[in-house]
Amino acid sequence: MRKGAVPLSAENEVGLVGELTVLEKMLDIGMAPETAIKAWSGPLDGLRDFELGFGAIEVKTTVASAGLVAKIGSLEQLDDTNCKPIFLGAVKYALTESGQTLPEKLSAIRAQLESDPITLSEFEDRVLAAGYMPAHAPQYHRRFSLRDIAILEIGENFPRLMHGNVTPGVISARYEINLEPLLSQDIGLTTALKKLEMI
Numbered sequence: 001m002r003k004g005a006v007p008l009s010a011e012n013e014v015g016l017v018g019e020l021t022v023l024e025k026m027l028d029i030g031m032a033p034e035t036a037i038k039a040w041s042g043p044l045d046g047l048r049d050f051e052l053g054f055g056a057i058e059v060k061t062t063v064a065s066a067g068l069v070a071k072i073g074s075l076e077q078l079d080d081t082n083c084k085p086i087f088l089g090a091v092k093y094a095l096t097e098s099g100q101t102l103p104e105k106l107s108a109i110r111a112q113l114e115s116d117p118i119t120l121s122e123f124e125d126r127v128l129a130a131g132y133m134p135a136h137a138p139q140y141h142r143r144f145s146l147r148d149i150a151i152l153e154i155g156e157n158f159p160r161l162m163h164g165n166v167t168p169g170v171i172s173a174r175y176e177i178n179l180e181p182l183l184s185q186d187i188g189l190t191t192a193l194k195k196l197e198m199i
Contacts, residue, residue, distance in 0.1 A: 018061025
């Protein structure tokens with residue numbers, strides 16, 4: 001079934017909110033809007049959510065009250081052999097009555113882009129590609145309050161599977177990482193974007 005034919009699943013809604021949160025933070029930090037939107041490759045079936053220069057940021061989001069487990073979709077996703085540096089954005093949300101719905105978050109970003117119609121159009125294209133249809137807006141009633149966001153740099157000691165460290169013969173894998181013990185290694189989005197030479 002094509003994206004957008006039905007509302008996003010609860011899991012995909014959370015994932016989109018997380019990606020939009022990182023995008024919003026990029027704009028707040030001062031990254032050029034057209035650069036930030038072009039970098040948002042997740043909705044276009046990119047290997048990672050944001051492809052920035054020679055590197056990338058992959059975003060993982062949870063609404064769980066405790067813990068943060070990241071689902072990694074392939075051996076390539078956190079492999080920095082040909083894409084470096086790679087950062088993992090760990091986003092934690094709570095569901096509260098005072099939070100922001102997905103449609104409200106989209107409206108807030110649109111307001112930041114309204115002075116640049118071309119960039120706004122590219123943003124809308126990506127939102128549709130992510131599976132969000134305006135007609136379904138009333139069905140997205142959950143309200144998200146940001147609890148925490150951490151940006152982790154993928155390095156030699158980061159727990160991950162990739163082609164270079166699995167037994168020969170293993171050609172694909174999906175796995176999960178417990179990010180909770182790693183959150184203290186947060187370097188912040190500003191530092192990550194500087195390392196990616198985006199600001």
